[in-house]
Amino acid sequence: MGLVAEDIGPALARERFLGGGSAEGAVRSPILSSWQRCRALGLSPDGCELPYTRELDLEGPLVRAAGPVMDRLEAMFAGRKMNICLADEHGAVLQRRFGDAAMARRLAPIQSVPGFVFAERYGGTNGIGLALAERRLVGIYGAEHFAERSQTNACSAIPVRDLLNGRIEGVLCFGFPYTDADGALDAVIRRAAGVIERRLLEQSSARERALLRAYLDVRSRAPAGVPADGASGVAVGGTGGGRPDDLGASGLDWRDQMILKEKATELISSAQRAAVEVSLPGGRRVTLLSRPVTSSTGVEGVAVEALLPSLRQPLAVPTGTDAAAGLPARQDFLTGVPGAPGVPAPPPAAPSITAPDAATSGLVLVGEPGVGKYAVAARRRLELLSEASTRIGTTLDVGRTARELAETAVPRLADYVTIDxxxxxxxxxxxxxxxxxLRRTVVHGIREDCPFYPEGERVGLKPATPQLRCLTGGETVLEPDLRSATGWISQDPERARRLLAHDLHSLITVPLLARGIVLGIASFYRARDPAPFGDDDRSLARELTTRAAICVDNARRYTREHSMVLALQHSLLPHGFPDQNAVEVAHRYMPAESGVGGDWFDVIPLSGTRVALVVGDVVGHGLHAAATMGRLRTAARNFAELDLPPDEVLTHLDNLVGRLDREECGDDPAAGNTGIIGATCLYAIYDPTSQRCAMARAGHPPPALVRPDGTVxxxxxxxxxPLGLGGLPFETAEFPLAEGSQLVLYTDGLIEDRHRDFDTALEQLRRALAHPNRPPEETCRAVVRAVVPDHPADDIALLVARTxxxxxxxxxxWELPADPALVSTVRGSVTRRLADWGLEEVGFAAELLLSELVTNAIRYGTGPIGVRLLYDRTLTCEVSDTSSTAPHLRHAATTDEGGRGLFLVAQLAQSWGTRYTADGKVIWAEFALDVPGGRPGAAAPPLAGLSLDDIPAI
Structure with a gap:
């Protein structure tokens, strides 16, 4: 029996992987991704040759910051087989320290001498290379190394970053025997890297302190009101004295100071002389002056002062400014620093900025342009995140939400964004x-000719691609330089060529992760901006995508629930209508954009070739409305089976809705339970024998009636x-309908729209219906085109019936008095009429059934008695009298003299029942026909299963 992936160790997984098999699930995702990249690069595990470089910056900031930390680590691991190394951002080892000094003599040069480059594309899966690729703390143990020579070793490595800009400056790595692996080493290496990063930050702070000292020295030597230029900087004098705390003493509160510092940060990042007017709350204005300064050690920076003139004095604007913008002519920072090497001092006639009399000044900020750029970038990232919270997730549409993410990120974070x-x-x-x-859902960029899969196309990912690594690992992948991602390029050279041809040089891929589920992937590309993506950009992309992923998941779940409710709605609506000849019908149902509601319709055949047309609307949307709609539609069909007039059907529905409301709301209506009060309904009955229509409505819009001449x-x-309110009766209205008339029933979503006047909608409906000769299907299409809103806010149900x-x-x-002697006369007349219609095969059964019904009417009812035959899809036999008592079907005992007649009727007829009228009742029975003009089906069995003893004498 073979081993499953979870049962094998790294050594066996590595052997299987190198043999061409799969190691999925057997090793950690970062290790497997690294192996796949190594294989794509064509590296051999037997001999990974590392390049050696002598171009090492052994006096740089990283080495100076790490020196004391490396000394402390060497002392901490004294006597242990610990190899401590510091590498630069390219993977070249800068320093090595050993816990056991003898290790330096025993180890091969590749493990003991600085200068070898351990980048992944040279050394395969190793600590330094994987830390640079994953940009986080990594650990590699034994067989997880790609190279054979490292199988007995283990290592932990962590990137070291510049805290100002987030860039990786180098890697700190611990190497030790596999048997000495200890989880506590992770905490040690994290603390050590943190100390190195803080020391790097202190070096930057020291430069800023030197700039501040240069600014204060020059300012203290300058006479009040006179600008001082010198080799170490420029200062603007004023009555404030120029101390850093002068700004706080000027009366500006913390909000004012924050506004000024934000603007000062932008001025520092621009590295230029400038005078900018800043508006403060309350209509106040402050002028910010930026001037270059240079410390005694040659550090170049910018100092920003605030001038606070008297409200009665105009703001002084220096000569040589852009009159429109109020700013001095812009100068390049490097060429504008007085006293810098090769730069002459400004001529005496050069314009200067002098503070007006009675004005105060104070230092706002001093710093290096690069630091200012990082601060500006950080603020812009915060602004983008704030903007994303309002721009992403405005709808519950998956595709639209994904596009909002792309539109938010371009061009402020990336030049191109694809979402799959x-x-x-x-x-x-x-x-x-x-x-x-995986489908390409969104492609968005600064140009239309994006070299990507088009939207809607299936996306195939190669094993070494950053996107697949991102999906399988569930973590953000940063590729600062796509041109060096040789593993991906070798696997998909054609696509790589197209991307690189459009100057796409940097990539961040982020999984759309919500509730622990990967919903897709977003890829951010940079082309126009030559700077590669950094870790701050990666954090920003991850934050944006995380917010979008939550919105996508909400939209996905809404889509699923909407689909479920829509499926339920369609399952509860009629899929087809029963065969009947009274009306020709067509229908439409259109759900609202915001969700499925409770609109419904039905066509119900009734006795005597009549038909009932029903349209209803349940307030609200969602599952509750759809389920309630199904209950009301079922109830309406059941009440229709009782052959009740329209007003009585609505009364029964009204009582039902009231009971349902009380059951759902309980004894306390204020408890918050959702009832269904507000449902509306229109119920109509059309009789093709009399061409009359009776209808009643419960809070529902009236129907449209199209006469044969086109009058609407x-x-x-x-x-x-509306249904459920109770207390008021419903009224039935009756009117004639000429043959060929169209009765149009609809719900209020068709004519009610907040962007359209009600009368306008009715007029649009009237014009769309004013074509009497169209079939109902064409009428439906015309109404949908002309009247339905572009974005329906409510469900729409439409039913068109041509009579x-x-x-x-x-x-x-026939009409006859209550005389038993006339029964035989009726039987003879019925036989002759059936023969005229060509229905001799059902003649005997029809005669027998009518004899029983007429005899019962004579015996138990009151005259006069009416007999009617209707030849439609079925043969309907009706017997009416003026009595209100209804017959009851029962099993007759052996000794009973009666009770077998209705049993015989039920056996002979396809269906039978009682219909009450204003003058009494009608007992009817239908025979199925198998003749032209009737519905295909077997004729009623004449006397199947009956004996002569069951047939009463007439």
Whole structure:
């Protein structure tokens, strides 16, 4: 039995990997990614040759800052087999220290002599190279090394950064035998790297302190009101004395000082002479003056002073300024420093800036231009994050949210951004494998001719690509220089050539990670800006993407829930309508952009070839509204089966909604439970035999009626309250409908729109319907085109029904008094009429059924008695009387003299029932037909399963 990946160690995993197999899951993700890059580079584990360089900066800031720390580490590990090395940002070893001094004599030069370069592209998977690639603390143990010679060793390595700019200045690495591995070493190396970083920062602070001393020295020697120029700097005199605390003594509060310091930081970063007017709260104005200064040690910087003139005196603007901007002519910093090597002092006629009388001045900031640039960049990063919180996630659309991330990042962070999401995320599902079915969702950049996969195309990732490393590891990957990413270039040379041809030189790839799930990947490219991405840029990209990932996950979950609710809504709506000839129908359902609501419609065949048309609307959106809609639609069909008039159907629905509300809200309506009060409904019944329509509505918009001549009207129906309110009756209105008329039922989402007047919408609907000869399907299309809003805020249900009439030749009626002797006469008339219609095969069953129904009406009802035959898709037999008592189907006992008639009716007919009228009741029964003009199906079995004893004598 073979081993699974989790059961094998690094040594066996490495052997399998080098043999061409998979080591997925057997080693840590950073190690596997490094192995894949080494293989893509063509490195051999038997002999990774490291280049040697003599161009080492052994007197630079990093070595000076690390010197005492290296001494302390050497003393700490005295007597232990510990190899301590310091490398620069390229992986070249600058210093080596040993806990056991004898190690320097026993180890090979590659492990003991400074100058060898341990970058990953030369040495494979090793501590220094992996720390530079991963840009964080790493540990490598034994067989995790790519080179054979390092299999018995272990190491821990961590980048050392310049805290001002976040750039990696070097790497601190501990090497030790594999058997001496100890988790406590991670804490030691972290503390040591932190001390080196603080010492680097102190070196920068020392330079700024030297600049401040130069500024104060010159200012103290200059006479008041006279600008002093000299080799060590320039100062502007004033009554304030020039001390750093003068600004606080000038009456400016901390908010004012923060505004001035922010502007002063920008002036320092620009490294130029300037005079800038700054507006403060309350209409106050302060002038900031920036002048170059040079310390005694040659450190070049900029000092920024604030001039606070009297409110009665105008602001002094020096000559030689841009009149529009109020700024002096801009000068290059290096050529504008008086006393700098090769730079002459300014001529006497050079313009100067003098503080007006009675003005005070104070030092705001002093610093180096580079430091000022970092401060400005940091503030701009904070501004971008603040802006992202309002720009990303404005909608619950996955694709739109991803595009908002790209639009926010370009051009302030990157020149190009691509975002790839799995198909599952775009559908709203949770991805099982983010590397599969990856689709390019967004491409956005400073130019249109982006050399990337186009939007919508499937994205294939090679093993060594930064994007795949990012997805599999779930961590941000920074490639400062794409041109040196030889592993990726060798695997996909054509794509690499296209990217490099567009000057894309730096890349950050960030996983869209939310709730521990990788939802996709965002790639940030830099082209126009020659500076490579740094760790601060990586942190900013990660922060932006994290915020966007939460919004994408919210949008994904909304998409999933919306799809579920929409599927539920469609499952609860009719998928097709029953066969009937009374009306020809077409329909549309359009969900709102903000979510699925509770709009519904139905077509329900009734007895006597009639048909019921229903449209309803449940307030609200979401699962609750859709589920409530399904309950109301089911209830409406059940009440329709009772053959009740429209107003009584609405009364039953009103009672049902009231009960549901009480059940859901409980005894305390203020508890916050969501009820369904506010549902509306329109219920109409059309009779093709009389061509009359009866309808009632409960708070619903009235229908549109299109006459055969093209006249469009909106019948004035009693409105009725919405369902669930109770207390008021519903009223039925009845009117004739000529054959070919169109009855248009709809919900309020069709005509109610906040961007459109109600009367305007009704007029648009009227014009769209004023074409009487169109079939209902074309009418639906015309209404959707002309009336439906571009962005519906509410659901829309539309039902169009064109009426038909049942031909008088297919209707037969008889009326007779309550005389049993006339039953045989009716039977004969029915037989002849069925023969005329060509329905002899159902003649015997129809005669027998009508005999039973007429006999029962004579025996138990009151006259006169009416008999009617309707020949449509089915043969309907109706017997009416003026009694309100209804027959009841039961099993008759052996000794009972009656009770078998309705049993016989139920056996012979396809369906039967009772319909109450204003004058009494109608008992009806239908026979299925298998003749032209009728619905295909088996004819009613004449007497199947019955004996002659079951047939009563008539």
């Amino acid at each position: 999401l799995p198909e599952a995320v775009l559908r709203g599902d949770e991805p099982t494998d983010p590397c599969k079915d 009207t909106f019948p004035d129906l009693p409105a009725g309250p 038909h009439a049942l031909s008088p030749q297919r209707i037969a009626t």
